[in-house]
Amino acid sequence: MRAEVAEVACPNCGVGLKALGGGRVVIQVCTHCGSALDAVDNFRLLKTHAELPRPDTPLKLGDKGRIQGVDWVVIGILGWSEAKRWTWTDHQLYSPSHGYAWLTLEEGHLIFSRAWRGAMSPTWMTERGIETAEKPPEIAARGQSYRYYETTDAKVTFAEGEFSWAVMVGDRSKTLSFMSTDAMLTLDQGPEREVEISTYPPQAETWASFGIKAAAPLRVHPLQPRRVWRDERFLSGLGAVATLVATLAWGVLQSQGNWVEPRVLPKAGGLEVEAELPITTTTGVVELRIRTDVYNAWAGIETEVTDPSGTVLFQNAREVGYYAGIEDGESWSEGSQVTSIYFRPTEAGDYGLSLSVPEGGAGEGAGGPSLSRPSLTVYEGRAASMWMLMALVLSALMAGLPLIRDWLHNRARWRGSDWSDD
Amino acid sequence: MNLFRLVMIIATAGTLSGAWWLSVNGVGGESSDLDRSLRTGSGGNTFSNSSVK
Numbered sequence: 001m002r003a004e005v006a007e008v009a010c011p012n013c014g015v016g017l018k019a020l021g022g023g024r025v026v027i028q029v030c031t032h033c034g035s036a037l038d039a040v041d042n043f044r045l046l047k048t049h050a051e052l053p054r055p056d057t058p059l060k061l062g063d064k065g066r067i068q069g070v071d072w073v074v075i076g077i078l079g080w081s082e083a084k085r086w087t088w089t090d091h092q093l094y095s096p097s098h099g100y101a102w103l104t105l106e107e108g109h110l111i112f113s114r115a116w117r118g119a120m121s122p123t124w125m126t127e128r129g130i131e132t133a134e135k136p137p138e139i140a141a142r143g144q145s146y147r148y149y150e151t152t153d154a155k156v157t158f159a160e161g162e163f164s165w166a167v168m169v170g171d172r173s174k175t176l177s178f179m180s181t182d183a184m185l186t187l188d189q190g191p192e193r194e195v196e197i198s199t200y201p202p203q204a205e206t207w208a209s210f211g212i213k214a215a216a217p218l219r220v221h222p223l224q225p226r227r228v229w230r231d232e233r234f235l236s237g238l239g240a241v242a243t244l245v246a247t248l249a250w251g252v253l254q255s256q257g258n259w260v261e262p263r264v265l266p267k268a269g270g271l272e273v274e275a276e277l278p279i280t281t282t283t284g285v286v287e288l289r290i291r292t293d294v295y296n297a298w299a300g301i302e303t304e305v306t307d308p309s310g311t312v313l314f315q316n317a318r319e320v321g322y323y324a325g326i327e328d329g330e331s332w333s334e335g336s337q338v339t340s341i342y343f344r345p346t347e348a349g350d351y352g353l354s355l356s357v358p359e360g361g362a363g364e365g366a367g368g369p370s371l372s373r374p375s376l377t378v379y380e381g382r383a384a385s386m387w388m389l390m391a392l393v394l395s396a397l398m399a400g401l402p403l404i405r406d407w408l409h410n411r412a413r414w415r416g417s418d419w420s421d422d
Numbered sequence: 423m424n425l426f427r428l429v430m431i432i433a434t435a436g437t438l439s440g441a442w443w444l445s446v447n448g449v450g451g452e453s454s455d456l457d458r459s460l461r462t463g464s465g466g467n468t469f470s471n472s473s474v475k
Contacts, residue, residue, distance in 0.1 A: 234427055242434045249438070253445045285448035314456035342453045384444065384451030391441035395434070 010035055011045045020062060021075035021094045021162035029076070029159045031061060036159070036168055049169040052158045055079035055089040057105050058212050061161045065210035067112050067201050070098050078167065079158030086154075092163055100164045102196070108217030109224065110206050116185060116197040118142065125176055125187055127151060136419045139178045139185060142197075146178035146185045149222065150418040179413075184223055200224050220412040232402055239398025246392035253388055257284065257379040262353065264376075271373055273355040277305075279345045284381040288341040290355070290374050294322050295337075297370040300359030303341060308349025316341055342382065 007016050013033040019025070027046075028037045034050050037043040055077065063074045076092035088106040095101070102113040121140040125148075130137060136148040156171045174189040188194040200223040207214045229235075262275040279286060292299060298321030305313045318341065324333035345351065355376070360369030397404070444450070 231424075231426055231430075235430060238430060238434055242438060245438055246441070249442055249445075253442075256446070283447060285451040316453070316456055318455070340453075341456075342448075342451050343456060344448060344452050382448060382451065383446050384448045386450070387441040387444040391437050394437065398434075 008037070008043050011037065011043060012048055018062065019162065020073055021092070021164070022096060022099075024100065024164045025075070025162040026166050027159075027163045027168075029161060029163075031160045034160070034169075039162065047168060049159070052169060053079075055087065055158050057089045057091070058214065059091050059103070059105070059210060063210050065206065067093075067101075067103070067206055067209070070095050072098075072101065072103070074103070074161075076159070076161035076163045078156055078163075080154045081157045082152055082154040087157075092161065094162075104198070107219055107221070108215065109221040110201060110203055111198050111221070111223060112201045112206075113186070113196045113198040116141070116195045120185070120195070124193065125178075127174070127176065127189060130176060135421075136417075137178075141185060142180075142183070144180040144183070146180045146183075148417075148419055149177040149179040149184065149414075150416065151176055179222055182223070182225060198223060220409065222413045222416060224413070226405060226409040228402075232405075236399055236401050239395050239401065242395035243392060243399050246388055246395050250385055250388040250392055253383040253385040256385075257287065257382040260286075260378040260380050262376055262378050271357040271369055271371070273353070273374060273376060275353045275355075275376065277351040277353055277378055278349075279351055279380050280348050281381050282345050282347060284383055285342045285344050286351075287379040287382045288343075288353070289338060289377040289379070290318070290320075290341070291338045291377070292320050292371050292374045293337060294320055294360070294371045296323050296325070297321065297362045298335075298360055299357050299369050299371050301339070301374065302356050302358055304354045305343060306352035307346055308351065310352070313346070313351070314343060345380070 007018050008028070009016055010030040010033060012035040013030060015030060015032040017028060017030060017037075019028070025039045028039045028043065029035070030037065033048060034052055035048040036046040038046050057077065059074050059077070061074055061077065065072055065074075072093035072095050074091045075094045078090040078092070079087065080090060081087045088104055091103040091105070093101040093103055100115075102111075104111040104113060118141060125137060125139065130148060130151065133148075138148070139146040151174070153172065153174045156167060156169050156173075159167060159169050176187045176189065178185045178187070182199065184198040186196045186198060188196070200221065203214070203216070258280075260277055260279065262277050265274040265276065277286070288303065288305075290301060290303075292301075298319060301318045301320060303316045303318070305316075307313045318339045320337060320339050321335040322333070322337045323335055324331070326332070353376075355374065357369045357371070357374065359366065360371065361367045362370045
């Protein structure tokens with residue numbers, strides 16, 4: 001433990017360095033010339049790293065702020081880099097009553113970390129253990145489960161101020177991270193086996209306590225809690241009510257329509273059907289349901305409908321086919337013996353229907369129709385219930401809004417994990 | 423109740439009412455293959471890519 005001092009002079013450049021960090025500081029790095037001084041050996045000069053690129057942080061040594069109800073002062077700043085692609089800045093914090101902590105600035109997010117000396121199961125995890133695991137390993141601690149997130153191999157690129165551990169520019173650190181719903185355990189794979197727990201403090205409040213106004217970060221941080229919209233629960237409840245209403249309405253619409261008894265004319269024979277359809281309403285559509293008895297066969301059915309004045313309303317050609325059998329001990333079937341044609345009547349009155357089966361065949365062949373005379377069922381006033389089905393889907397999406405947002409947020413949180421099932 | 427909630431209630435009620443009206447009146451409920459003749463419409467058995475033996 002070093003002696004209590006208020007200020008020391010750098011033995012390399014002579015600049016006065018404030019001592020803010022309490023009795024457990026072991027290294028002090030000169031803010032002017034980058035010299036590392038041994039704080040437990042009368043500030044002996046250890047090494048000098050001049051003109052290192054300064055990390056991009058608005059915090060500086062001596063800044064004071066409040067996190068989790070505790071007043072902290074920034075005593076040291078460390079720049080980190082992983083494979084020159086990923087950079088972040090650690091700020092060592094000191095509180096006379098609570099000791100040491102870290103405030104990390106990563107892509108605009110502030111993360112608060114402290115040493116964790118509580119119980120864990122398993123008590124330790126190694127990189128080898130991660131590599132040989134078949135599924136992401138988990139650690140139980142604080143009544144939560146922490147799932148493996150990533151392995152980090154980082155290098156110190158910048159240092160200034162005081163530190164409670166012997167750190168130098170160029171030092172490397174390999175850590176394993178495990179994440180729960182709201183915290184991260186970081187296992188330092190160095191000789192001292194340190195464990196830290198990181199949480200996501202309220203960002204605006206934390207920045208404000210340091211007297212800094214910072215812009216909101218763009219990307220989602222793994223520890224970032226999902227932001228709940230003010231009216232999210234209301235929208236979800238409204239969606240649930242709408243889903244119930246739409247489901248009931250869809251059920252009613254499905255059964256809407258009146259049976260119409262066609263007057264089948266006797267002049268047709270064979271597979272042909274001639275009929276008059278007494279339609280009484282123009283609301284909704286008319287369904288012509290044609291039922292056949294094709295079996296392992298197909299048939300081409302031609303239909304022509306005329307309106308009450310005798311004008312052809314439409315012509316239609318449909319193919320029905322039904323195939324079934326047993327393959328490898330399992331029965332299968334495909335297609336349908338029934339087809340429905342929907343049309344909109346232009347006026348109430350007797351519509352003419354002409355139905356014939358000019359083509360067809362057994363199996364895949366075209367040897368001629370292989371079926372009995374088709375039967376006909378007619379309904380008028382049928383609803384186009386697809387609209388209500390679409391409203392039902394929209395309502396269900398609104399009802400599930402919190403769950404959908406939870407899922408998207410969790411996916412964004414775990415996107416940076418380096419776990420691979422391969 | 424704030425304006426947003428009021429708007430959402432009206433929008434939801436409007437959507438359900440609109441869906442009901444469109445459904446009951448059969449809007450868009452006609453078959454899409456009307457006015458199709460058998461000669462142009464049928465190419466024989468279209469189940470040829472199935473598991474038919």
